[in-house]
Amino acid sequence: MSPELLNTDVLIVGKGVSGLILQLLLEKKGIHSILIDKVNSKQNLPLAETIPPSTLEILDKIDLLSVFEAFSTKTYGYQSKWNSSQISDENFFLKGKFNNGLKINKQKISTALAEKSKHIIQIKDISEISIKDSNNSLSVKGLNNKLATINCNLIIDATGRKRHILKQANIDNIEYDKNLAYLCYLPKTGPELKYGFFTESFSNAWGTISDLNETTRIVSLYTTKENKLYKDFKDYIKWNTLLNETSFLKYCMPTKGNFKVFGKQANSSIPSQIVFQNVLSIGDAAMAFNPISSHGISNAIYTAKEAATTIEKHLNGNDKSLKDYEEKMYAIFNEYIRQKEKLFQLH
Ligand SMILES: Cc1cc2nc3c(=O)[nH]c(=O)nc-3n(C[C@H](O)[C@H](O)[C@H](O)COP(=O)(O)OP(=O)(O)OC[C@H]3O[C@@H](n4cnc5c(N)ncnc54)[C@H](O)[C@@H]3O)c2cc1C
Structure with missing residues (x-):
């Protein structure tokens, strides 16, 4: 029996916050996508990630604030003792439109986002990837052990720190620290x-x-x-x-x-190419921050939002859009590294 053949504009690989949000935003724009995710045998530990008020503004703009708020508790700042004899109360929470951040239940939020999504396929494995300038294809082994081939214009690497698609394309990883x-x-x-x-x-x-x-x-x-x-x-x-x-x-x-x-894993790293031919990466796959910076979820939301706009432009014939996205992400990451080196000095 020949493998099932599926066609889509965008194939998203990875069902983390970044992949799920991107699929919802593409659907709103009328762009067809399929999201595949590998069944994970490892325990998905709750991390109670926090997100700052500025990210609530982004969530509000993309109409997903209520989903996040439904499975979170409010935070109003944090206390720290950071290379100083004083314990400090951080009050940057009072500066924006929202005066609270959120401590999220990522598992519950992901389930709620997945319930809104169409076209999610759980797979056992990716058996083959073919990345070409004009058309990409990916063969997957489904849960029923049946093979399927998915043809698409763009593949999105949303596989987190694994960077599965970028790795298959031999894109290097640049690591900035050895944090654990x-x-x-x-x-x-x-x-x-x-x-x-x-x-x-x-x-x-x-x-x-x-x-x-x-x-x-x-x-x-x-x-x-x-x-x-x-x-x-x-x-x-x-x-x-x-x-x-x-x-x-x-x-x-x-x-x-x-x-x-x-x-x-907790190091800061970036791939040597965030965009490669018709592959674009988002979330941790695009840029991974030291978790203590509390940037990861905000980055997943922000890159998904930016990627949705980029993909729309790309599919409408704007050849520069993918490169513009990559340049923007490198600029953000370079600034993070500059700040991290100032703030995260070990003593
Ligand atoms: C200890 C710790 C504390 C943290 N605290 C915070 C915090 O306070 N605030 C904050 O904002 N962030 C925090 N983070 C970071 C945050 O959790 C991540 O940045 C964020 O969840 C990344 O989302 P993502 O969608 O990019 O990737 P992920 O959530 O990693 O999702 C990747 C998806 O890809 C799938 N996948 C992987 N390989 C394949 C494959 N080959 N085929 C198909 N699917 C595949 C996986 O199954 C998974 O569903 C913390 C992280 C750690 C480790």
Whole structure:
């Protein structure tokens, strides 16, 4: 039996926030797309990501604010002790149209976005990719083990830090640091957090605490592979010693019991080409930020919005639109790297 043949304008690979939002925005513009996502055997951990008020303005413009608000709690700032003897209350939340940010439940938001989307296909694997100037095609193995070929004008790499499509096209990864994240779900212990979020820097590392619900907090410790103690971060039993010199974090660590520590990728990186022939990347695939910067979800939303406009122009014959998108993203990432180097100095 010959494989099923599907045709679409845009094939989106990846069902994260970026891929899902892009599909909804394309549909609004009357552009046909198919979204494919690989079934993931790994546990999808809740990260209680925070987004700032400025991102709420973007969500409002693309009519998705209510979806995010339905599965989030409001945050009004954050407290930090960042290379200083003082604990500071950040008040930039008061500057824009909205005076709160959101701490989101990404899993629930993704489900709600997926329910609005049409044409989502869960796949087992991508078996073959053919990227050409005029037409792209991708063969996939479905959940029923049947093969399908999808022909499209554009392929969107929305596969997050995996950059699956860009990697298949041999596009290099440029890494700007060797940051690592270790997270642990802990019962609430010690002081209340004024805004549900606190961050503190300590020797060659940073730590954040974020309230997940009434009883549980996520504590994330960030360090770099250059820290000779980095392997100790994998073991909760060593956290009390690692956090010994902190002035706040140490009081939030249960001293009894052992807890599982999860490692996550956390470096800042960008592909050497964000756009390649008829492939365009969005979200973490386009630019990955150190999670402590709280940029990832905002970047997923922003790049999806920009990509939707770019794709519309491209399909209407504007040859420059893909390159313009790439230049804009490089400019944003370069500015982030400049700021990060100023702010994220290790002591
Ligand atoms: C510890 C930690 C804390 C964080 N905190 C924050 C925060 O406070 N605020 C914030 O804004 N951001 C935060 N982030 C970052 C944020 O979670 C990500 O930037 C964001 O979710 C990226 O979305 P995305 O759509 O680009 O990619 P992803 O969410 O990674 O989605 C990628 C999708 O691609 C699919 N996929 C992968 N490979 C394939 C393939 N071969 N074929 C088909 N499908 C594939 C996957 O199944 C997945 O569905 C944090 C991240 C970490 C690790």
